[in-house]
Amino acid sequence: MAAFTERMGCLFLAWLALCLALAQAVDRSNFKTCDQSAFCKRQRAVQPGQSPYRALLDTLQLTDSRLSLQLINDINKVHLLLELYGLQGNMTRIKINELKPLKPRYEVPDVLISDPPTRPLSMVSRDENGAVLALGPPGQRVIVSARPFRLDVMEGPQLLLSVNSRGLLVFEHLRERKDTLSHKISSTVGSMWDKMKSIFSSDTSKDALAGEGAEGADVPAKEGAEKDGEQEKDKDDEQPGMWEETFKTHTDSKPNGPTSISLDFSFPGVENVYGIPEHADNLKLKTTDGGDPYRLYNLDVFQYELYNPMALYGAVPVMLAHSPQRTMGIFWLNAAETWVDISSNTAGKTVFGQMLDYVQGASETPQTDVRWISESGIIDVFLLLGPRPADVFTQYASLTGTQALPPLFSLAYHQCRWNYNDQDDVRAVDAGFDEHDIPYDVIWLDIEHADGKRYFTWDPNKFPTPRDMLQGLEDKRRKMVAIVDPHIKVDTNYKIHNEIRSKNFYVKTKDGNDYEGWCWPGSAGYPDFTKPEMRAWWASMFSYDQYEGSMANLYTWNDMNEPSVFNGPEVTMHKDALHGPWEHRDLHNLYGLYVQMATTEGLVQRSGGVERPFVLTRAFFAGSQRFGAVWTGDNAAEWDHLKISLPMCLSLGLVGISFCGADVGGFFKSPSTELLVRWYQAGAYQPFIRAHAHLDTPRREPWLFGSENTALIREALRQRYALLPYWYTLFYSTHLSGHPVMRPLWVEYPDDATTFSMDDQYLLGRDMLVHPVTEEGSRSVTAYLPGKGEVWYDVHTFQKHKGAQNLYIPVTMSSIPVFQRGGSIIPRKDRVRRSSSCMTNDPYTLYVALSPQNTAEGELFVDDGHTFKYQTDSQYIHRKFIFANQSLTSQNADPKGQFSTPAWLERVVILGAQKPSAVTLHAADGSQSPLEFDFDAHTAVLTLRKPAVNVGADWTIVLR
Structure with a gap:
């Protein structure tokens, strides 16, 4: 019987997956107005x-x-x-x-x-x-x-x-239902009391009996008003949906x-x-x-x-x-x-x-x-x-709280689909990136990697030796993310289910039984993550001795944590389900936050509190920024979905969640080659970049669309990797301040009404403006460059443009319109390797974009990129760069920092410069040395070669 039930469940899920794949749009009738x-x-x-x-x-x-x-x-x-x-x-x-x-x-x-x-x-x-x-x-x-x-x-x-x-x-207000026995008794007592009042009433006693408030203050003491109130209560209690509500086939008590x-x-x-x-x-x-x-x-x-x-x-x-x-x-x-x-x-x-x-x-x-x-x-x-x-x-x-400081690798490129088939498939995809010289840091596994959708396990046929697979990635300094969803297969041969049931950790029905619903594994229970003891147990399951086959380079993805219940009302949990004394209706929007909280704690604990976690979540609430990243869910391979990813992530950044991205290429359907390239170009300039695709879509690894398009995608990702020092510094800043990484223009230009409705372009920090190409067949875009009296530099051509204007920009398929604000200094690493970890000790280049006043400033944050030592031991470098009076100075922005790195300064590129007669480096020890330089009069770009100073040192470069 159990085997028959499981087969029926599998058939149901296969049918459901087919329906999802064939669906052209959401069925709005499943969700309430x-x-x-x-x-x-x-x-x-x-x-x-x-x-x-x-x-x-x-x-x-x-x-x-x-x-x-x-x-x-x-x-x-x-x-x-x-x-x-x-x-x-x-x-x-x-x-x-x-x-x-x-x-x-x-x-x-x-x-x-x-x-x-x-x-x-x-x-x-x-x-x-x-x-x-x-x-x-x-x-x-x-x-x-x-x-x-x-x-x-x-x-x-x-x-x-x-x-x-x-x-x-x-x-x-909370009240007792009128048709309960207690109400009938209270009504009888009330009627008797009314008769007694009519017999023994006097003016004084009436006032005393009817008075309300603080010693009767400020409250009308009239029987008529009291009776009107009772009539109004009776009327209120008769309104539909107050004590029971039905939507489609589901009744909510x-x-x-x-x-x-x-x-x-x-x-x-x-x-x-x-x-x-x-x-x-x-x-x-x-x-x-x-x-x-x-x-x-x-x-x-x-x-x-x-x-x-x-x-x-x-x-x-x-x-x-x-x-x-x-x-x-x-x-x-x-x-x-x-x-x-x-x-x-x-x-x-x-x-x-x-x-x-x-x-x-x-x-x-x-x-x-x-x-x-x-x-x-x-x-x-x-x-x-x-x-x-x-x-x-x-x-x-x-x-x-603020956005958690993510590990550096998580700001790099992630490759995912539902599902990479087996260990050989993972190995082949990993090798494909190297073969085509495309950088990436993380490969992902969706629900098919587990043994029958039993999370914390591996399919013994497809992934028989997960540690070998993970070690192969580690040897290339890459990571893996595997999905762990909060619906737990009801199976007495499944350790996770047995322990949750034995500990009485499942959400309960209104009748006190374990709540069960349908999800990917079939019949599933839902752990009560509102319980601290449940979260603590869940966290313990990520330890290496509990999560068999896991290693330090395996991280986690929490999906379906709204929670998703396929056969529930509005595809979620019944509101009258119970979390201890509370109904699910009271705390529904918290469930996903608690799942991510517990998972994040598990990844921290497994390293003894040393390593920073990475956890992606689909459901979230206020405060979710403390626990990791979010993405915009099951989008589609359509141009409008590419466009909407911008305002969706901008909105999240305004409310504290900066680590946001959308599935590159669209989850449902298959993108045209043009759409896929444009999505990579847009995603390269969003905080979280992950390609993802539905099970039934054709494969779309970046090299499958012809060499020309492979080159375009490669270049977009190389731009992302070169800017990782800037991204990481921005995330450190938002970790301290709560200011969004990806922000609308009005945040920095609050009195410029032109920017108030603008969501097709945005700022990264305050110094980089991005206007992705999101229209099919575009031959041009018009970008608004804000700031009267300011200047902006095209980061590709170094051409200077005045602020407070709409700029017409011709575009080709290789174009990603990006501008650096005059008055800013942006750190980059222009030697791009196969993963961010391979670039740890590589040299930096500073791009100094001069303001009309010939000034600029910027910052750089450096630590080990993956531990909490920046917090616990002040193991970090925080530098401030200032250009003024024809001198570029590096100074310590935070004397508490004690980190050291062999990384050095390879180049300084100054935009909007004039040709100097000489350039001299003044080191911290008082020594001076001349620097070689090139000057391009056409672009007004001055390039200083090999200052060769440590990125954590004090120094000054003087132009004469």
């Missing part, structure tokens, strides 16, 4: 301007850094507790919960890196209508309005943002009833909002009036559609609001299904209409209104008050 999500539909039906909530000012309490205040819903008489905290770094935290819930409501753990340090609050004024508090920074204050409840954050005379100004605060929450925020003067990934949409978020809100609910959506607000694999509930005057952010700390509505008073206006407003002297200030709706939990929101983009990045990083 807002109207099909009961809580979203209920919440969205609430109209602005009719808020029943008011603040009970007599309950206001103020400590050094915390304001607490009760709110009451005048319709149902439910009391809420508002807490407002002033936080260091120009942030404010707002929490709203039930004052006395029937049971605790879920509050998101493990995302904040610590309790945020607070700053003082002080009362400025107070009367019967509200209160004014000083937040800390000069002139910054919050106004609390009582009826209806509202918060306004001011700075001097300027209103920065408002909370509940549209009256869309809704907090569905809701033992806690309706628990959704909502709150609105208004940004006066703001027309541009960004963030809330993951969506396959433009960088600048659209208004959602008349359509669905943006949805945040981690889902396995194969071959997703573009330019719509459907949920995808990850969810980061962070939004940035930007205007030329200020940048701010909202971090909505809630892991339940969430919908985000965006409206604007300027949306839909034509350019003519806006001009007409100007001519007629219309005084309406642009405003963007945002409403957050979550199914459960509490309201816990951080206001990141900027004022600059860099400040918002720092503020958010102080809460959830």
Whole structure:
């Protein structure tokens, strides 16, 4: 019987894989719209301007850094507790919960890196209508309005943002179901009590019996209002989907009833909002009036559609609001299904209409209104008050952490497909890169490498000696990544399953049994990664004695961790599944983060805490940046999917996740040769570069498309490898600061409105501008070079261009439009070898691009590239390069650094230079020596040859 069941499972999975391969687009009917999500539909039906909530000012309490205040819903008489905290770094935290819930409501753990340090609050004024508090920074204050409840954050005379100004605060309180026995008993007792009140009533006793609030303060004490409230509760409980909800064939029981929450925020003067990934949409978020809100609910959506607000694999509930005057952010700390509505008073206006407003002297200030709706939990929101983009990045990083510093090899090229067949196939592909002189660092294995999709194992026929295979890669200084998914085959002959079951670590059904669903292995259990003890056990499975056949150069890929459940509602886990006392609905968007967290810890532990891990994840949440890389999921070999990879990664970078990339060539379908080449060229300038393809697509290793195209792909990858010192320095910078590696132009040019909607080009750091060719058959592109008074240099031709212009660029198939900002210094390694590890001690070249003022500066970070010794033992070099007054100086940017390297400086290339009469190197020991140089008058490029100084030394080069 077991064998028959397994065969049937295999047939089902084969059928499913065929369906996925043949599908031309996502079946949207598998995924809910807002109207099909009961809580979203209920919440969205609430109209602005009719808020029943008011603040009970007599309950206001103020400590050094915390304001607490009760709110009451005048319709149902439910009391809420508002807490407002002033936080260091120009942030404010707002929490709203039930004052006395029937049971605790879920509050998101493990995302904040610590309790945020607070700053003082002080009362400025107070009367019967509200209160004014000083937040800390000069002139910054919050106004609390009582009826209806509202918060306004001011700075001097300027209103920065408002909370509940549209009256869309809704907090569905926990309650007992009306048709339960307890309700029947309470109804009987209530009826008896009403009769007793009618017999013994007096004016005084009526008031005493009906009064609510803090000793009855500020609450209408009338039986009519109380009965109205009860009638409203009865009406509420009759709405569909509150206690049970069916979607397609799945019924979601809701033992806690309706628990959704909502709150609105208004940004006066703001027309541009960004963030809330993951969506396959433009960088600048659209208004959602008349359509669905943006949805945040981690889902396995194969071959997703573009330019719509459907949920995808990850969810980061962070939004940035930007205007030329200020940048701010909202971090909505809630892991339940969430919908985000965006409206604007300027949306839909034509350019003519806006001009007409100007001519007629219309005084309406642009405003963007945002409403957050979550199914459960509490309201816990951080206001990141900027004022600059860099400040918002720092503020958010102080809460959830920065991007982990990746090992250097992971910034190089990765080769993957579903699936490399066996060890001979791996060996042949590896040799193919050497034969065609194409650099690569990592080869990947998908689900077919394991024994019957039993993760932590190897197929004994296809991969009988995995250590030999890994050693062969190690001999060439290359790595491997193997997939380890969180669905565990239910098989009593499988050690991993038996241990998880024996330790009671599986997620449970609503009835308390182990939750099972269908995924790649067939019937599968889902470990409860929310349990610390489960994560610790999972981490221990990566030790070399547990993960048989593994070695130090084997790293990990977590896929399907939304979690994906093929036969579950919306291809994911049932919301009424249980994680200890909590329903899955409360924490769904956290599951993928916990999987990656546990895997990352496993790779760290196996080396005794010495080696940095590399873990790629598909599902993610706020804070996932601490654990590794993400990719944009199951895209398709289409030009529009190439284009969308830019805004998708830009959006992730804005919310802390810098290590992002898209499957080069597209996962589904087969790319044309032109598309494949263009994708390699674009991918070479994105933070994570991995080629990947579906099982049923033809092979597409880089040398299979003719020698001419092989040469184009080789050149794109060589450009990537040459820039690895710059990439690594950028990642070190973002690891310290939280600033994105790949960033929109408006981040560096916040007052240039031309850049606000731009997502077909971007900056790497602040010094390199990239405009990939993403249109089929392109003969030209137009790139916008920002910065009035600045200059930009084409990195291929060294031609200089003025900033603040649209530049027409003719392109051929070899073109990758990239520009270096005048005033910058970028380190490179121009000797490209077969892998990044082979280049460790190779010499550097500095590219110095002079500003109109003949100045430039840049940085270089160097360590061993793979351990934590840069943290534990200060084993690193951090240099700062400055060009000024015709001198180039290398100085120590961080005296704590103690690392040494034999790598030296091979060349200095100065762009926009004049020919000197002599060039002299001044070494740290006081010695001087002349340097040879070449000057190209046509390009104004000065090349200094073989300074031959150690890259970690102090020195100065003087031009005369």
